[in-house]
Amino acid sequence: MSYLEYNVKTAPTGLRKILFLNWPLILLLAAVSGVGFMMLYSVAGGSFSPWAGAQIKRFALGLGVMIAVAMVPIWFWRSISGAAYGVTIVLLILVEFMGSVGMGAQRWIDLGFMRLQPSELMKITLVMLLASYYDWLPAHKTSRPLWIAIPVLLILLPTALVLRQPDLGTSILLLTGGAMVMFMAGVHWGYFAAVAALAGGIVVGVFQSRGTPWQLLKDYQYRRIDTFLDPSSDPLGAGYHITQSKIALGSGGWTGRGFMQGTQSRLNFLPEKHTDFIFTTLAEEFGFVGAFSLLGLYALIVVFCITAAIANRDRFSSLLILGIGATFFLFFAVNMSMVMGMAPVVGVPLPLVSYGGSAMLVLMMAFGLVQSAHVHRPR
Template sequence: MPVAEARARRNAGRLTLIGRLLRLDWALVLLIGAIAGVGFLMLYSVAGGDLDPWSGRQMTRFGAGLVIMLIVAMIDIRFWKWASPLAYLVALGLLVAVEIAGETGMGATRWIALGPIQLQPSELMKIAIVLALARYYTWLSQDLVSHPLWLVPPLIMILLPMVLVLKQPDLGTALMIAMSGAVVLFLAGVSLWYFIFAAAAAGGAVWVVMASRGTEWQLLKDYQYRRILTFLDPEQDPLGAGYHITQSKIAMGSGGFSGRGFMQGTQSRLNFLPEKHTDFIFTTLSEEFGFVGSASLLGLYVLVMAFCFVSMARNRDRFGSLITGGLAATFFFFWAINMAMVMGLVPVVGVPLPLVSYGGSAMMVLLIAFGLIQSAHIHRK
């Protein structure tokens, strides 16, 4: 086995650029392009049939991100394994920088200016946490994976960025960091009993958070409590806190089976929908293309997940397998939370629909993540 592994590594190192391009999972690239195409179409629609101000910019960002994805994919996975601790430290440092000198927008301090670029470091942490944990469990012996002492470092690695992101405040991203980290721990082989205990502790934490409302030690912002209460009963304030989710449900229901037609959605055209080009763009899709359009997009997302998990199962390299599973789970949390959010199944937490919602940071981070998945696929044993 050591001889075979050494030979496989030498062969991977000899791959030419053409060889790496041929080993690229082109079906996955086409699926990503198809999902992005849905986004371009919907952004064109919500702008009233104009490429400006959203669709044209989104196309440019996707083109640049696609090039970056291919560059990341061409680089040997062993480099990313070496660089993963550095990526985590850089992302953590940027989160600290946001706390010190971040820019505030819409009541939250989540961005930092790097020259002409507005960067949201919490998006980078979604990738960095998966890389760092995968590197840790690649280094750690398998018989120590569930040892309580060796669970402390990964828990600290997850909690540090969570606390910084919660202070911004950004509850949705903090939860995604925690869930992505938990997936890596699960795939690494951590005992299921820890997750059962964590679920029970999470239930207790929810009770504490709700009990703290109105006290001196209140743990969430007032608007976050309003979101939770609106989720539980949107009708209690249909013209206030419950307005957004109520309009979202009206739009989705009015789409019916086949929808009202492209650019014929009244809720979006008459500006009843909140953030119709970002967080609630799935509602516009449902109104214009109905159940057929919504199910088609969901099918594309499921196919992407299937390709990622097949690649993970076939990869005999532990680091490559862990990052593929972890990043695929991160992608899943993006679209699953967004869809559940606009349907009123979970509170509104501001998670964009991946590759469809307008935005630069989230799209670039997702394409880098897919580049890492492709790198693990190309350079697999």
């Protein structure tokens, strides 16, 4: 009996599926989102408008979407992974011609009732397709060059489209997330070592070429690198965001200034305080204890994904769960590194905490896939 036949015959039905949901994971997601509601309430000066109230409604909608996705058998999501990837590619191309512009970037499609960001959807559909590909591919072909070229192209195509918007942060997440799925699928580590060595060589070449006739970057791009390495060199210009972020992080101390008592956010020194830099608001108001507690909640979600993947005997489900867990990890790791000055400011929101409709709904949909794999696993 094939896995599909086994799964169809033994899958839980009706209300039993609700009982089989991973309820601790749902509680963790609700706890992280609750932190987001509280911080959005704070940065609005003690008001649910304009951010916290809208975010609560989005989470409620996302929770319904997650449960609805979880009720659908995992084999169905496997069967439509190619179509989902193709539709998202079409949406990314449509952004080029009819996308809405915001903050100097063209990333959204206006649907009337909401603005859809296809690049957020691509983070999940790419993982779905790669998991489906490696589930189909025999294990002995995983590291052969021909069969590596296919997923590499599947990753590079959306990465290039997103980079044109421009959205460097999401491009990095797509590239890194796709590579992590390939690694977890069993692609030989030598390929990744070669790519890392090549990337290191390119970085060295970029710095060595500065001031020469064959300079690889523009002067303004080198200035951006200088600002990242030393934000104090331009504290009122390109280094303003990260300088203010570090001030907010440091002023929180161990236990913080108190809820709604953060001076950097209340006096509007902190930029994008409700989106990309909301973690610094949390650290200023609740200190190291609050920031570490949020990091602990994130870590538990990743651990739940890893344990669910290990317990699942279906290769597609395991790779899908691991890929979503890795993407979620990259989300908060890149954001936290960014606001602490350990990585360039690339515009990656803090998952389930930063204000944003597309990111919230897509993440909840992704965890719906995790729940579907958990509910419909072979028993």
